Amino acid sequence: xxxxxxxxxxxxxxxxxxxxxxxxxxxxxxxxxxxxxxxxxxxxxxxxxxxxxxxxxxxxxxxxxxxxxxxxxxxxxxxxxxxxxxxxxxxxxxxxxxxxxxxxxxxxxxxxxxxxxxxxxxxxxxxxxxxxxxxxxxxxxxxxxxxxxxxxxxxxxxxxxxxxxxxxxxxxxxxxxxxxxxxxxxxxxxxxxxxxxxxxxxxxxxxxxxxxxxxxxxxxxxxxxxxxxxxxxxxxxxxxxxxxxxxxxxxxxxxxxxxxxxxxxxxxxxxxxxxxxxxxxxxxxxxxxxxxxxxxxxxxxxxxxxxxxxxxxxxxxxxxxx
Amino acid sequence: xxxxxxxxxxxxxxxxxxxxxxxxxxxxxxxxxxxxxxxxxxxxxxxxxxxxxxxxxxxxxxxxxxxxxxxxxxxxxxxxxxxxxxxxxxxxxxxxxxxxxxxxxxxxxxxxxxxxxxxxxxxxxxxxxxxxxxxxxxxxxxxxxxxxxxxxxxxxxxxxxxxxxxxxxxxxxxxxxxxxxxxxxxxxxxxxxxxxxxxxxxxxxxxxxxxxxxxxxxxxxxxxxxxxxxxxxxxxxxxxxxxxxxxxxxxxxxxxxxxxxxxxxxxxxxxxxxxxxxxxxxxxxxxxxxxxxxxxxxxxxxxxxxxxxxxxxxxxxxxxxx
Numbered sequence: 001x002x003x004x005x006x007x008x009x010x011x012x013x014x015x016x017x018x019x020x021x022x023x024x025x026x027x028x029x030x031x032x033x034x035x036x037x038x039x040x041x042x043x044x045x046x047x048x049x050x051x052x053x054x055x056x057x058x059x060x061x062x063x064x065x066x067x068x069x070x071x072x073x074x075x076x077x078x079x080x081x082x083x084x085x086x087x088x089x090x091x092x093x094x095x096x097x098x099x100x101x102x103x104x105x106x107x108x109x110x111x112x113x114x115x116x117x118x119x120x121x122x123x124x125x126x127x128x129x130x131x132x133x134x135x136x137x138x139x140x141x142x143x144x145x146x147x148x149x150x151x152x153x154x155x156x157x158x159x160x161x162x163x164x165x166x167x168x169x170x171x172x173x174x175x176x177x178x179x180x181x182x183x184x185x186x187x188x189x190x191x192x193x194x195x196x197x198x199x200x201x202x203x204x205x206x207x208x209x210x211x212x213x214x215x216x217x218x219x220x221x222x223x224x225x226x227x228x229x230x231x232x233x234x235x236x237x238x239x240x241x242x243x244x245x246x247x248x249x250x251x252x253x254x255x256x257x258x259x260x261x262x263x264x265x266x267x268x269x270x271x272x273x274x275x276x277x278x279x280x281x282x283x284x285x286x287x288x289x290x291x292x293x294x295x296x297x298x299x300x301x302x303x304x305x306x307x308x309x310x311x312x313x314x315x316x317x318x319x320x321x322x
Numbered sequence: 323x324x325x326x327x328x329x330x331x332x333x334x335x336x337x338x339x340x341x342x343x344x345x346x347x348x349x350x351x352x353x354x355x356x357x358x359x360x361x362x363x364x365x366x367x368x369x370x371x372x373x374x375x376x377x378x379x380x381x382x383x384x385x386x387x388x389x390x391x392x393x394x395x396x397x398x399x400x401x402x403x404x405x406x407x408x409x410x411x412x413x414x415x416x417x418x419x420x421x422x423x424x425x426x427x428x429x430x431x432x433x434x435x436x437x438x439x440x441x442x443x444x445x446x447x448x449x450x451x452x453x454x455x456x457x458x459x460x461x462x463x464x465x466x467x468x469x470x471x472x473x474x475x476x477x478x479x480x481x482x483x484x485x486x487x488x489x490x491x492x493x494x495x496x497x498x499x500x501x502x503x504x505x506x507x508x509x510x511x512x513x514x515x516x517x518x519x520x521x522x523x524x525x526x527x528x529x530x531x532x533x534x535x536x537x538x539x540x541x542x543x544x545x546x547x548x549x550x551x552x553x554x555x556x557x558x559x560x561x562x563x564x565x566x567x568x569x570x571x572x573x574x575x576x577x578x579x580x581x582x583x584x585x586x587x588x589x590x591x592x593x594x595x596x597x598x599x600x601x602x603x604x605x606x607x608x609x610x611x612x613x614x615x616x617x618x619x620x621x622x623x624x625x626x627x628x629x630x631x632x633x634x635x636x637x638x639x640x641x642x643x644x
Contacts, residue, residue, distance in 0.1 A: 027467035109463040116456040141431040145349035
């Protein structure tokens, strides 16, 4: 099996130039704006590694890999409009530079291109690719809506939160793994295991991400520590903390959620997350989900070195080293 | 060949119930809002008639026909956001009722559903369906961008205007015809002729539409007469008028474009459209394009009664009786 860096090098060689039409420029400049931001390329990497580990021809998986990156970037463009986000990967967001209308339309055309590149493969493989991708795309939009709905609800359960994360984030990683497996011609059973690996990895990643947002860790967090806390964002971490809190702690927490002094709010809630055991429980949950990912991987009939390589990538993703 | 009303009856029977997921409701209520508006179902009708005239099984074309209606409605939802349109088919637009974010996301999920329904056919037909649909979807987004760009340009040529209309409006009708032909198993040559019929019909329809907007005709215009005139919209009619105007008429026109009194502006420009010959030229162009559509149709090897039925439908579309 090829090394991840080697796969990414081939990917970059295939897609370093422009892969969209160029006119009208007011449509394609916004597309270029998001596509040239240096992303981590996690999704195409998973497609290529999955194809490679099942013994498929990686070149055949290049277009679908690119499709997943285009799709992911499309969701970022539209999500940034909805979240009124000004900055993405250290650069101004598409709608900030080109306006909301241009960002809507750029996203739309990117979604069409994602389908185009996804299906630039042998005809016989197209139906299976479309099945999983259509399902995934629909789930992602549903997950985004759940996330929006949760903003105005106080009673989100851990179960509901995990479902939202599954749809909004995890299913795309899972889909990438399955797409690689389909291109490689893996059996339905092997496809399912590859899918599960991506699904659990995504869930684990998100809970880790919630922890990093609240507590940081060196320079791995590109954003301000405590951002979610200031927004009262119902993360796994905050929901756990609420559930585990004693009556007194609960009251304290409710006060802190309304606290205007930002530093006081962050420090106070951080302390409660630790004191209640919410921090500990979230850490354990992330670990448990990561182990489930590795278990799914280990049940696949591929050689050990491939598993080790994918495990290393999963660890890097999970600790934001990717 | 079955009568159009009969085909539409079967279509309604297939898709009268909800054809989307229902949860989260905040995602799918906006989808339902636009889908329940009584549209004319021109696009699914063209898919079904095209399939039927080539001797295909109309039931096989139902899902793709629905896909085209979903796609068309998706473009309306996003276009209405961009145009800040409050009313559509006599009802408040999706973003007006549910907000811009919900309308963006509802549109996105509809595009995924369009692909899902389009490809709910025999596997062997999927690649050809995707080829034409991907191309068409991308062109439609490009056409929408051209339309936006033209708003701030004074020098739009007739050629550019026709290209914009081709992309924004006509290619979807053409695509519907080709999709029906593909499902029926028609040859590439026959598919192309069916496509051209739709393309010319769409172009002719739009120029007629521009004429109706400026001059009305009984109760066929659902909107206020002169809407385009008040917006200085660069239609085929206005561009022709500008090009044919004498120096004196041109000066008059430039004044009228800045006129604040709405009725004075409409009447003045209407008069110039007739006096310059712009009205006449637009009428001739619409007729010429309609004839090109009928010519494409007549070159297809199907029986005369089918051609007559499709010609009648084209005439109804073109005169807004559909």
